[in-house]
Amino acid sequence: MNVRLVLEYDGTLFAGWQAQAGRRTVEGEIRAALRALTGIDHVVHGAGRTDAGAHALGQVASFRYQGRLAPDRLRTGLNALLPEDIAVVGADVAPDDFHARYSARWRRYRYRWLDRPDRPALHRNQCWHVRRTLDLDAMRAAVPSLVGAHDWTTFCSASEPPASRVREMRIATVERNCRFVELELVGEGFLRGQVRGIAGALTEVGGGRQPPGWVADILTARDRARTPKTAPARGLTLVEVLYEDPSPPP
């Protein structure tokens, strides 16, 4: 039975999604819980390999389930076994050819800043603190250049194969939400480091150190020598993974 899980996690105490020997990872905890339930090792596919410290409200994982529980019981069983910083918030039987990563059409990420002189105490691991007030108008002037199909060489990790750095961005918006500034990105796929690279660039614009047009300049330059400082992972949340086209941008 091919099973799809929707997962929420607080990434603060994880070395990211992907299983690594001797490290506490989200994938590792899911596999340990499946092993405890069934006595069998499962291969688990995640839709997005979130970084150490990054969070998820709607990560999706799929695997060939070797046990006998119906999805609802599996969800309850996993939630009883998983540590408190991971929760299963959805479970269903997926078509045989469903793969959390390869079947995904769009991913929605949120990057969150707290822009004020004093460091945060509450939600300190869920935002990037910058001391200067961010200029939202400037950030908003910069983000339309991100929409469309682009080669993301400037923003992604050098480890990404150069031949596959073109991805389509569907939505890019910046809003103030209570005390936070939030960047929302919906794209067909994100390369390693891409969202944090974009957030780093927008921080330069929002802080007045670069003009809005600079984001388009460095994007079209496709030059890692022009890569901005990467924003820290704790501001990043994988909000949802879409397996159909999203509604049009607002």
Place this chain on the structure above:
Amino acid sequence: MNVRLVLEYDGTLFAGWQAQAGRRTVEGEIRAALRALTGIDHVVHGAGRTDAGAHALGQVASFRYQGRLAPDRLRTGLNALLPEDIAVVGADVAPDDFHARYSARWRRYRYRWLDRPDRPALHRNQCWHVRRTLDLDAMRAAVPSLVGAHDWTTFCSASEPPASRVREMRIATVERNCRFVELELVGEGFLRGQVRGIAGALTEVGGGRQPPGWVADILTARDRARTPKTAPARGLTLVEVLYEDPSPPP
């Protein structure tokens, strides 16, 4: 010099505001930081004595400062010394007769629920998880009965002196905010247990176990035998303390 601080804290790992021997408290940490800065013990007054596990975005504290730093330097110095779950977000010189607690006119508290079948992972210490979807219409029908001057005997702790349980509530609203349900209360003063008692009662109404009118019934009964189950402190945040009248209800 009489100094006023505005404080943010994540209450998860504190035994509340008030200093207690051998316990980690917010007041205790503030006093320890002032001692480290000045070598002198300070008596610190907090506007609201938040419970263990409850949070603050805008707690106010006042004290006769025995050091020589100007308020801005004091704020920076305290933020360097305080643990990461407390931050000073405001500091100024207050009039000589200013007292964080006795001068306060109104306090704004927020209580936050997450209402869904699965337990939360992200923000799990900043909300109360209830499995059933809360009926906002019912909760909204209940809250107007809280507004005005009332004797809060039904909702407050038995330790509050019976002769001083009358307090005015100015604003009481319930909204859905992203995935959370939020109760906002603005009152001239809150008795021990009052907000969590009100939140507990509204949970009964939102869960369909009591009709909206039941809140007014138990309030006017002034009978602790009718006290609802208290909501856990982790859903509670002291948002701000007002020293003048707030703007009228929206």
